[in-house]
Amino acid sequence: MPLLLSVIAFAAILIISQAIYNGIGPMPSSKKVSKALLNSLGDLDQNLHIVELGAGWGSLLIPIAQKYPSSTITAFENSLIPYLFCRLRLQFSPCKNVRLYRKSFYSVSLQDYDIFICYLYPGAMLRLSEKLKKEMKPSAILLSSTFHLPGYKSSHEYDLDDLYRTRIFQYKSCNFLPSHGKES
Known part of the structure; x- marks a missing residue:
């Protein structure tokens, strides 16, 4: 029992310290949000390169892959x-089309992706916006849960009927809006 408590305490400290470093803790997407994100994509060409920026616990990653x-x-x-938990979930999932990396998406090129999916916080969205201005290909689409992407005008917005009134x-x-700070 003391070993289990030590492991739990260590995991909690690790999650908290990484939340402080990242500026936010890992928050899973609800089933309602996951479903809405997937529905907003509709029926797509099946040979796309899709990226989830911040996979967290895998609550959105696995439905996307399926x-x-x-x-x-x-x-x-x-x-x-969250990475280890997500990796474990993938081991028991039939999804074979997923590549999960334990690294910051800010440190890699994002120029080859067709669809971007994220649930980040405002500071991360601002930083992502600057990166995408340089790397996002013209035909790409980004879906964001809850937070807008500074410097871009959304093509669609969906309000969910959930506890948080998620958008x-x-x-x-x-x-992309060339005049900074004029988002809708």
Whole structure:
């Protein structure tokens, strides 16, 4: 029992310290949000490169991989405990089209992806916006749960009827606003 408590305490300390480092703790997407994100994508070409920026516990990653089995799904998560949990979930999942990396998506090129999916916080969205201005290809689409992408005009917004009144933002790369600070 003391060993179990020590492991739990260590995991909690690790999650908290990485939350402080990242600026936010890992928050799973609810089933309602996951379903809305997937529905907003609709029926897509099955040979796409989809990336989840911040996979967390895998609550969105696995449904994406299941809906688009012929697409390549890449996910990044830099917090150790959620990454390990997500990795474990993938081991017991039939999804074979997922590549999960324990690293920051800020440290890799994002230029080859067709679809971006994220549930980040405002500071991370600002930093991501700057990166995407340089790397997002013109035909790409970004879906964001809850937070808007500064410097871009959303092509669609969906309000969910959930506890938090979650808003889903959909962006196209061509909707970049050259005049900074004038988002809708």
